[in-house]
Amino acid sequence: MIKTRFISMLVLLCLTVSGAWAQNPSWVRSYDTWDEATKTLTVNDDPDEIDYAGNEAIEHVIIANTNRVTTIGKAAFKNCSNLTSVSIPSSVTNIGASAFESTKLTSVSIPSSVTTISEATFKNCSNLTSVSIPNTVTTIGEAAFYT
Numbered sequence: 001m002i003k004t005r006f007i008s009m010l011v012l013l014c015l016t017v018s019g020a021w022a023q024n025p026s027w028v029r030s031y032d033t034w035d036e037a038t039k040t041l042t043v044n045d046d047p048d049e050i051d052y053a054g055n056e057a058i059e060h061v062i063i064a065n066t067n068r069v070t071t072i073g074k075a076a077f078k079n080c081s082n083l084t085s086v087s088i089p090s091s092v093t094n095i096g097a098s099a100f101e102s103t104k105l106t107s108v109s110i111p112s113s114v115t116t117i118s119e120a121t122f123k124n125c126s127n128l129t130s131v132s133i134p135n136t137v138t139t140i141g142e143a144a145f146y147t
Contacts, residue, residue: 027055039082045069050076058083065089072099074118079103084127088114095121097141112136117144 028034029050033042039059043050045066050073052058058080063069069089074096077083083103088095090111097118100108105122107130114134119141122128126147133140 025057027052027057043069052076052080053078055080056082060084061086063087063089063092065091067091070094072096074098075101077103094118097121098123100125107131110134110137115139117141119143120146123147 023036024034028041031045033044034040035042039057040062041052041058041060042062042064044064045068053075058077059082061077061083063072063086066089069091071094072088072092075098076096077086078098078101080103083100084106086100086105086108088109088111090113092111093113094116095110095114095118098120099118100122101120102124104127105125106127108122108128109132110117112134114137116139117133117137121141121144122131123143123146125145128145128147131145
């Protein structure tokens with residue numbers, strides 16, 4: 001009886017673990033995480049190398065607050081047509097060209113650590129109605145907010 005329960009629990013544990021591993025779609029980088037229920041991508045390391053451009057599944061992005069995350073790279077989320085929110089941590093100092101171009105972002109709060117918003121960063125974000133830009137931003141590239 002105890003042996004049968006143990007085997008049943010072991011099988012259940014294996015199924016649960018394999019289900020958790022299958023949670024991330026193949027397009028999610030190994031150190032990032034995806035929550036299918038909330039359509040949220042959590043970026044855990046080096047967004048300078050992100051290439052989620054054109055991904056229609058992503059609705060929300062959380063960029064982890066780590067010392068390794070200092071730049072959101074060029075075109076990182078460009079054309080993510082369902083992206084409505086992003087959380088930018090205080091470790092970020094630079095937002096790359098076209099990083100959020102042609103998304104459905106509605107509001108953005110840029111942390112005081114950011115000094116550069118590159119060209120076309122929020123270009124064609126016609127739903128963007130609120131942007132908080134701290135006085136630490138010394139460079140805003142051409143057409144950064146062009147719609």
